[in-house]
Amino acid sequence: MSGSNSSAPSAAERGDPLVQMSVHSLPSAPQAELSQRTRLGRLKMLLVWAICTTPVVASYLTYYVIRPEGRANYGTLILPTHDMPADAALPLKDLQNQPLAVSSLKGQWLLVTVAAGACDAACEQHLYYQRQVRETLGRDKDRVDRVWLITDGAPVRDALKPGLEGTTVLRTSQGDLAKWLSPEAGQPLSAHFYLVDPKGTWMMRFPAQPDMSKVKRDLSRLMKANDSWDDAGR
The missing domain is CATH 1.20.5 (Single alpha-helices involved in coiled-coils or other helix-helix interfaces)
Incomplete structure (x- = not known):
């Protein structure tokens, strides 16, 4: 018919979705x-x-996490640690026979040796090593006190006294001291150096006949790790 649109609607006009997709x-x-x-x-x-x-x-x-062997300590750590006894449990006297409270030793690291007053050759060597290792600590040496605990009433020989300058020398009984310090099995108390921290806790024991360079290494590490524990040097 004339005038009519004979063309078919396109796909777009039919709304084919495929075509409408952009x-x-x-x-x-x-x-x-x-x-x-x-x-x-x-x-x-x-x-x-x-x-x-x-x-x-x-x-x-x-x-x-993986601890290298090179970091192992030389001294034996005491676990559990042993706190310093009360004054009454460990009576101490100086060389003038005057009593001294054990608690007065707190505030410094203590490198302790134990021996009879007569002080045999092994004792003299310990006292010498004790002086020397402290000196090798350099600026940290004033943080360490040398202590000699005498376990009998024998007088100290005059020949020893010049070398004891700066050492705290005290008397006590071996029985009382054994309540605090103890040696390795089979060793006497006098065989070791004992390390006491500034809080008064016995925390390390060094081997008999020690290698003092290794003792110094342990002390240096402890000084560095705990530089705020102790008081100014006495």
């Missing part, structure tokens, strides 16, 4: 390539970060 909803080739490059760049950065930080993480694990 082609702009799909990423263009340059956009896809850019996204891929971004992902690869991030992966490379993560890989570089992992390579750079692995040695640091490994060193921390080694130092704090």
Whole structure:
């Protein structure tokens, strides 16, 4: 019929969804390539970060978790530690026979040796080592007091006295002292140096016939690790 539209409706006019979908909803080739490059760049950065930080993480694990043998202490740690006895439990007297409260020794590190007043050759060597190792501590030496505990009433020989300057020399009974300090099995009390911390706690015992360079190493480490524990030198 004339005047009528004889052409068929187009797919767009029919509302065909396939045609109505915008082609702009799909990423263009340059956009896809850019996204891929971004992902690869991030992966490379993560890989570089992992390579750079692995040695640091490994060193921390080694130092704090896997303890190297080189860090082992020479002296024997006393566990549980032994607190300083009350004054009444460990009576002390100086060489003038005047009483001294054991609690007055607190506030400093104490490097203690034990021997009879007659002081045989082994005792003299201990007193010499005690002086020498303290001197090697340099500026930390004033944080350590040398103490000789005499376990009998024998007089101290005059020949020893010049070397005792700066040493705290006190008398007590071996029975009372044994309530606080003890040697390794099979050794006498006089065989060792005993280390007491500034709080008055016996916390380390050094071997008989000690290697004094290793004793000094332990003392230096303790001074560094606990530099705020003690008082000014006496």
